[in-house]
Amino acid sequence: MHPEHKADLQLDVGAQMMKWHDMTDAYESLAADKEPSESEPFDMHGHTETWQDMVRCQEAGIYPQSFSSVKVPAIMLHGADDPHPGTMIRDTLKRYIPHLEYHEFPRCGHEPEIEKYAKDDFFAVLSYWLKKHLSSMSGAQQGHRGDA
Secondary structure, three states: OOHHHHHHHHOOHHHHHHHHHHHHHOOOEOHHHHOOOOOOOOOHHHHHHHHHHHHHHHHOOOOOHHHHHOOOOOEEEEEOOOOOOHHHHHHHHHOOOOOOEEEEEOOOOOOHHHEOOOHHHHHHHHHHHHHHHHHHHHHHHHHHHHHO
């Protein structure tokens, strides 16, 4: 083990998992986001229950099939360097949400809203997408009210 990480062995398993998450999920966070912050302790029991429930939902045919009920516009914003496989998740969800839009940010991990190279692009893409869909939705609602 690298000497830099020996002190990590003194951390409880939850703190180790949160540190590992921070190290693996980011491509390069902004400097302000690298500052230590007070966070909720890692809930191993909740984590285990969540993933057991996910497996149960998959085995019962609930997930991802339940996504077929999503009829509103949907977008998936994903970092190219996110350890979660974005294109695989997108391809799975597209079977149930055919109108799903996908945008991937280069040099970006799991949280594009705080990543050095993606933050500005993330908010620009999201803002454009929201304006486009909110304006079309408000127009549809106004037309619908007039039909009553």
